[in-house]
Amino acid sequence: MRAALERIVVPTLALLASAVLFGLLLAFYAHVDPFEAFGLMYEGAFGSWFSWQNSLTRAAPLILTALCTALPARLGLVIIGNEGALVLGGVSAAAAGIAVTNAPPLVVQLVMAAAGILMGGAWIALAGGLRQWRGVNETISSLLLTYIAIALMNHFVEGPLRDPSSLNKPSSWPIGDANMIGNIPGADVHWGLVFGVVACVLIYLFQRFTTWGFAMEVIGGNPKTARMMGLDVGRYVLLACGAGGGAAGLAGMVEVAAIQGRANASLAVGYGYSGILVSFLARHHPLAIIPVAILLGGIGASGGLLQRRLDLPDAAVVVFQGIIFVAILASETLYGRVWKPKEAN
């Protein structure tokens, strides 16, 4: 009970502290009334259906990329290669889409999704496998793999896949308007949001109710015990990393098939890095990822309104997100200390 209350009180305190810090920055540096700014931020993030749609659209890639950190974290692995899995997932989805561009749209979309998921999954499974069988640290290797992935994207987008008519911003050939996955009926939000929410729920059910999910929890708790119980740790590492990378790869496919229509440098704009932090803020819980991503997506969505009404730089909301990230991460230390056990006093 106390633990459950803590899980609400501690992040709320951290959020309040972030708001105070950001408010001070606005009041004393930018000379803006912080209360007016927060009001506008609420309006721009969740104040109307239009704002909600904007926020949800921004949350979609964060939900999917967060899973890339959250799933391996269940086994005690710290994966930070989300950006690389997203980028390569997007490039391979585009390549697959271009290859079968004349097939019926549903076939094209399924092929693209499969290509994105497989590529992203293989990329992160590589980091997991290196960890398991070569002892290479997965955090560093996944970071290195991200840079290799971005170089590969530049190579393909400016080389083999390049559409010669894309002059200013080298891009791959388009996948074709007919093959775009479009929006959820009745909303200006693309299907990536549904993919993300469904993935989170499925993963939650998997972790909570299946033997494999339980085995992963055992491995994360104590790998030695797990090995003594005869669990094949390597298989679970590959599974968790592959599924997490697959989610990030799917995020890349969604960027291509729902927004850009082609692969280009817009894939590597930092969703992967934000996803890492969303996962940490959600304490790697698949269901908690959804509200955290929507909150951060909402803050991002409100940047435009702050810029128009108060003439604040668009980076203002990035500063606020950064303060929130750091404050909530630092607040981890408060767990178990807000209420001191009576015996200790």
Add this chain to the structure above:
Amino acid sequence: MGNSGIGLWGVPLAMLAGAIRVSTPFIFVSVGECLTERSGRINLGLEGTLVMGAMSAYGVALASGSPWLGVLVAAGVGLLLGALHAGICQLPRVNDIATGIGLMLFATGLAFFLGKPYIQPKAPNLGAIELGWWSSIPQIRQALQVNYLFVVGIILAFGMAWTLRNTRWGLIVRLAGESVDAALAIGASVGRVRLIATSIGGAFAGVGGAFLSLYYPGSWNEGLSSGQGLMAVALVIFARWNPVRCLWASLLFGAAGAISPALQSVGVTEGYYLFSAAPYVLTLALMIATCSPERSLRGAPGELGAVR
């Protein structure tokens, strides 16, 4: 183009020039990160420190007219960000990897927020030493323009290696990184050592950023850094936690970064992007070759959880 006069010789020359110019921020960031990691702490937020350093150096140089004051302020800003990282990571149960990435996003955002007014105006440049005075070929003269900070970086790398090996302070830093128990046994405060080492590491990264905005490319904009701060982490591993090897690795990474534009300028238009991945592939290959499930990387500080 200017390179046509000396033909294919332009490629190695451009790589030399690139190694000197591009590597300077790498030297500062990696030598700083090397010190931080030797004390047993990893800082993934140096990318943000670098960008904040670049912005504050540019702003101060613009306001005061003195680029060197800008460098000094950049070091101070880096020091503060490093201290913030160390202070937060010192709290129990706080994850240093996530905090580093969080601070990276925070500092980058803050730099863009505070640096908005500096995008247009032109700040004074740091200036360079002309080592190519003996040559009449402009390309050589240009390649051998060496910035003062490059020289400072070389001295820092050797000085850091010497300090770590030969002084009492260096011993304490290494102890804090190798074994907390041993450090406690000689009465050193591990927390304070790491706080100081991380702050100094941050200050170096700030100076690296000042080089970007005040010398090469020599302006402030939001696309200034191309990930040099995060690359430093790879670089320190590639250099196996030795400051002098950090220097060589920085030159190598700088040359690898310069090879793509150099090849482009002589008409090679295909595949050059793959060269920019070479440093990472090399680092990964090195990790795969020297790691085994039984032991971690040779030369890695024992307390550095992030590479175990």
